[in-house]
Amino acid sequence: MRDLNDLIDPTSKWRLNKAVAINNAGQIVGTGRNPSGQEHGFLLSLLPAPDAPPGIGTQPVQPTYGEPPKRENGKDSLIVITHGWIPKENNQIAPPDPVWVDDMVKAIRQNLASRGLNNWQVEPYKWKEKAWMNWIDMLRGTLLDNSDKEGGSLGNYLKNQGWKHVHFIAHSAGAAVIQTASLLVKENDISTTIHTTFLDAYVGFTYNGRSKYGLASDWSDSYFARDPDTFDSLFSRTEGHLDYAYGVEITWIEPNKRTISVYRSGNGITGNMPCQYTVTTHEWPHDFYLKTIPPETVIGSEGFGFPLSKEGGGWDLVTKIYPVEVKSSYIKVLGRSDSDCAAPGESSVPTYSGPKVDFTQVQTVTSTAGNIKNNGSGLIITSGNRLRQQSLQSVSKKVSSDSSYAWLAASIIVTNAVNFLSFDAQFLSVKAEGLLTTYWETNQIGSIDERVVTPGLKHYTYGLGSSVTNGSFTLGFRLDSFANTVSSIAITNVSLGFIGLKEPFSLTVIGAGTNSSPVFGLTGPSGYNYRVESSTNLVDWVTIAILVNTNGIVNFSDPSPTNTNRRFYRTVAP
Numbered sequence: 001m002r003d004l005n006d007l008i009d010p011t012s013k014w015r016l017n018k019a020v021a022i023n024n025a026g027q028i029v030g031t032g033r034n035p036s037g038q039e040h041g042f043l044l045s046l047l048p049a050p051d052a053p054p055g056i057g058t059q060p061v062q063p064t065y066g067e068p069p070k071r072e073n074g075k076d077s078l079i080v081i082t083h084g085w086i087p088k089e090n091n092q093i094a095p096p097d098p099v100w101v102d103d104m105v106k107a108i109r110q111n112l113a114s115r116g117l118n119n120w121q122v123e124p125y126k127w128k129e130k131a132w133m134n135w136i137d138m139l140r141g142t143l144l145d146n147s148d149k150e151g152g153s154l155g156n157y158l159k160n161q162g163w164k165h166v167h168f169i170a171h172s173a174g175a176a177v178i179q180t181a182s183l184l185v186k187e188n189d190i191s192t193t194i195h196t197t198f199l200d201a202y203v204g205f206t207y208n209g210r211s212k213y214g215l216a217s218d219w220s221d222s223y224f225a226r227d228p229d230t231f232d233s234l235f236s237r238t239e240g241h242l243d244y245a246y247g248v249e250i251t252w253i254e255p256n257k258r259t260i261s262v263y264r265s266g267n268g269i270t271g272n273m274p275c276q277y278t279v280t281t282h283e284w285p286h287d288f289y290l291k292t293i294p295p296e297t298v299i300g301s302e303g304f305g306f307p308l309s310k311e312g313g314g315w316d317l318v319t320k321i322y323p324v325e326v327k328s329s330y331i332k333v334l335g336r337s338d339s340d341c342a343a344p345g346e347s348s349v350p351t352y353s354g355p356k357v358d359f360t361q362v363q364t365v366t367s368t369a370g371n372i373k374n375n376g377s378g379l380i381i382t383s384g385n386r387l388r389q390q391s392l393q394s395v396s397k398k399v400s401s402d403s404s405y406a407w408l409a410a411s412i413i414v415t416n417a418v419n420f421l422s423f424d425a426q427f428l429s430v431k432a433e434g435l436l437t438t439y440w441e442t443n444q445i446g447s448i449d450e451r452v453v454t455p456g457l458k459h460y461t462y463g464l465g466s467s468v469t470n471g472s473f474t475l476g477f478r479l480d481s482f483a484n485t486v487s488s489i490a491i492t493n494v495s496l497g498f499i500g501l502k503e504p505f506s507l508t509v510i511g512a513g514t515n516s517s518p519v520f521g522l523t524g525p526s527g528y529n530y531r532v533e534s535s536t537n538l539v540d541w542v543t544i545a546i547l548v549n550t551n552g553i554v555n556f557s558d559p560s561p562t563n564t565n566r567r568f569y570r571t572v573a574p
Contacts, residue, residue, distance in 0.1 A: 004028065004044065016042060053365065053409045055442035056476040062435060063449050065153035069123035077165040079311065080154070080181075081105055082125040084172020084202060085143055085230070086132040090539065095132030100286050104169070107293045112311060120311055125154060131173065138173075139349065140420050140463035140499060144207040145446065147173045151180025152452030159188035167195040167309055171286045172230070172238065175201035179213050180454060186216045195309060198222040198245060199285035200238045202230065205349055205499075206422075206461050211327075214244030219319050221308060223289060225251040228260065228531065228543040229282035238282065243327045250288050252335030253300035254280040262344055263556040264548040265526070274556065275341035277546065300335045344529050344546045353497040354418065357475075363411040370406020370479065378492035381406050383434060383481040407478035409439075418496040419467040421445065421475070425491045426457040434487025439476035440464050450487060467498070500573070501525055507532075507571045513557040522571060526552045531572040534558065538568055547571075 004016045019030035028044040052058075069080060083098035101124045108122045130146035137143065154177060158166070166185060168178035175198050182194045196217040201224070203209030214220030222245040230238045241247045251257065261274035291298045292305025293312075308314040308322070322332075360376040373380040383406050427434060427450050434450040446462035475494075481487040505524025513519045522530055532545040547554040558569075 004030075014042065016044075052367065052407065053442075053474060053476065055444070056407050056409055056437075056439050056478050059405065059480055060435065060437045060444065060447070060478070062433070062480075062482050063149070063447065065150055065452070066125050066127040068125070068154050068157040069121065071161045071163075072121055075119055075121040076163065077120045077167075077311070078158070078163045079108060079120060079122040079167045079169065080125050080158075080178070081108075081122070081169045082127070082171070082174040082177050084131060084147070084170065084174040084200075085138055086128060088132050088134045092132075095128040097128065098126065100171075100283070100290065101126065104286070104290050104293070107290060107296070108306070108311070111293055111306075117311060125150075125177070127177070137463055138202075139205065141204060141206055141461035142446070142463060143173045144176050144202070144204045144209070145460065145462075147176035148180050148207075149449055149452045151177040152184065152449075152454060155181035155184025156452060159185045162189070163192055165193040165195070165310055167197065167311065169197040169199070169289070170201070171199040172282065173202040173204075175203075175209060175213050176207065179209070179215070183216050183454065193218050193310075195315070196220040196245070197289070197309070198224075198242060199289055200224050200227070200230070200282055201242060202238050203242075204237065205351070206459060209242075210240070211243045213242045214324065217244065219315075220245035220324060221304075221322075222247045223250050223285045223305070225249065225254060225280040225284045225288075226278065227280050227282045227284070228546075241329045241331055244324060246322045246324050247331045248304055249331050249333045250285060250335075251278060251280055252333070252337055253298060254284050254288075256280070259341075260543055261545040261556065262341055262548065263545060263554055265550040265552070265554050274545070277341045277344070278338060279543075302334060304332075304334065344548050349499060350501055350525075350528075351497060351499045352416075352502070353422070354416065354495050357410070357412065357494040357496075359408075359410060359494075362413075365409045367405065367407045369404075372406055372408050374408075378490060378494070379408065379477065380428070380488065380490050381408065381436070381477060381479045382488040383479050383486055404482075405478060405480045407476060409474050409476040412473050412475045412496070413471075414468055414473055414496065415470055417467055417469050417498050417502060418464065419498050419500070420461055420463050421494070421496055422459065422461045423491055423494040424457055424459050425489055427453065427455075428488040428490055429486060432481060432485040432487040433483035434489060435480045435482065436489050436491075437478045437480070438462055439474070439478065441474050448489070450489075464496075501528070505530070505571065505573055507569060510555065517557050519555060519557045520569065522547050522549065522554045522556070523552060524549060524573065526550055528573065530554070532556065532558075533570050533572060535568045535570075536566060541570070 013035040014032055016032040019028050022028045032042050034040045081101050081104050083101050086095045105122050105124050112120050127150045168182055170178040178196055182196055185192055186194050194217045196214055198213055201213055222242045224239050257278055257280045259276035259278050262277045263274045289305050292301055306312045308318045358376045359374045366372050370384040371382040384404055432450055436448040437444055438446045503525045508521050509518050510521040511519045526549050530547040531543055533541040534544050535541045545556050
């Protein structure tokens with residue numbers, strides 16, 4: 001029981017006697033005595049802390065996640081299929097639906113039904129809104145951060161359902177969804193058999209998916225192809241081996257594979273003669289797996305794909321025939337190479353990290369609620385107590401006191417270009433429902449949900465939304481508790497940095513080649529690969545060349561513009 005008179009300004013000289021109703025916004029109506037001693041009605045409204053900077057003073061909404069599968073009667077084995085990155089294109093107002101997930105669910109259900117395997121349940125898992133973003137946010141780590149949290153939500157839901165066998169299948173950044181979920185299920189019940197299948201898995205830059213995916217699974221397989229869609233030719237983020245999975249390259253058996261030109265730094269107006277590098281698409285691995293589900297088949301698949309799973313009939317032999325050699329770079333290649341063009345080689349993304357923020361040396365403002373310990377190199381933020389249930393005479397409603405949060409806002413002086421924030425964090429509370437929200441100026445740039453994060457210290461990287469060069473900016477952390485239990489989190493190693501090239505680069509026409517085709521010159525920082533794209537309408541862009549810049553200059557030509565009246569070009573850098 002809580003007296004409402006304790007929650008109002010005592011200088012108002014009101015005395016509240018009776019509360020009669022409360023709405024979903026937390027507003028309470030009732031009767032009381034005003035300063036003149038008259039009986040009068042009142043309306044109480046919850047307000048943010050008056051001293052809070054814009055944005056951080058308002059309680060954020062507790063995150064929601066994808067719809068998890070509900071176990072059906074008579075089912076003891078589960079297949080979960082999920083998507084990954086959904087590129088955000090211009091003029092899109094909502095993320096497109098990854099219909100291939102539903103197609104694969106349908107195909108597997110039909111296959112199992114035709115064979116009388118009625119103990120299997122096959123379900124999609126979709127998280128479209130949080131997978132839908134531009135490639136800059138993908139590179140900065142936002143995508144895998146969202147994916148990891150989705151996996152925490154899914155794993156926490158599944159871990160107590162008592163499944164005998166779970167097969168997780170994921171494409172692209174969905175790899176982090178199934179990896180986190182599989183760890184939680186296995187950790188809760190070691191007797192559950194876990195099979196993880198990765199389709200062009202996105203490993204990220206700071207997430208280190210290459211050394212995580214497949215860990216703790218009873219067996220794991222990975223199917224990948226060369227594709228320019230996810231910048232494989234620049235970074236190799238969806239191509240190559242995974243430390244705990246049996247790797248299979250399927251580039252050469254793709255019916256619609258194509259080639260792009262690879263140019264390297266050289267002398268002369270045309271530079272070195274290009275070689276033709278074979279590529280496919282980011283979608284081919286999930287198309288491949290779908291087509292290996294009988295009665296469909298893929299020429300040259302050699303029995304890989306769905307037939308190697310338990311539900312596909314090959315599980316009892318798979319670990320003997322195709323054992324996972326942990327941290328081995330061995331890759332099974334399906335088909336024969338039709339090109340001797342040397343791979344461009346992996347190009348790192350330049351990342352610059354600034355000094356760690358010392359919170360004792362910057363101007364800070366903190367909430368009066370909760371508790372914040374500032375030891376310079378880090379913070380410990382503890383939310384206040386939260387009153388979840390109050391009985392106000394005839395009113396019984398869940399309401400919150402104004403001490404269920406704590407926040408800190410710091411004034412940060414920026415003197416060099418920065419576009420991301422990074423820090424390490426770990427929840428110290430147990431079985432709480434804390435939500436740490438990070439702010440840059442008035443914008444939320446990331447959050448950590450205690451309900452779904454796995455235990456231990458983790459590293460987080462959030463994009464700032466845009467690059468800033470100099471000035472004073474507000475960095476904020478707000479911790480909210482959404483349960484009776486107080487939430488507490490430790491934050492350390494806070495720093496700002498920049499990902500991408502800081503130095504300028506340019507693309508110019510330097511002459512004409514055969515058939516009067518234009519010859520271009522790229523000038524920019526050496527040691528990186530660049531991607532050249534062309535378009536006839538400034539909307540649809542196609543990769544036409546990879547430039548391997550070893551000395552600062554790469555020249556190349558495009559013989560195709562003779563087929564159109566106009567063509568536009570752009571270069572994508574790390």
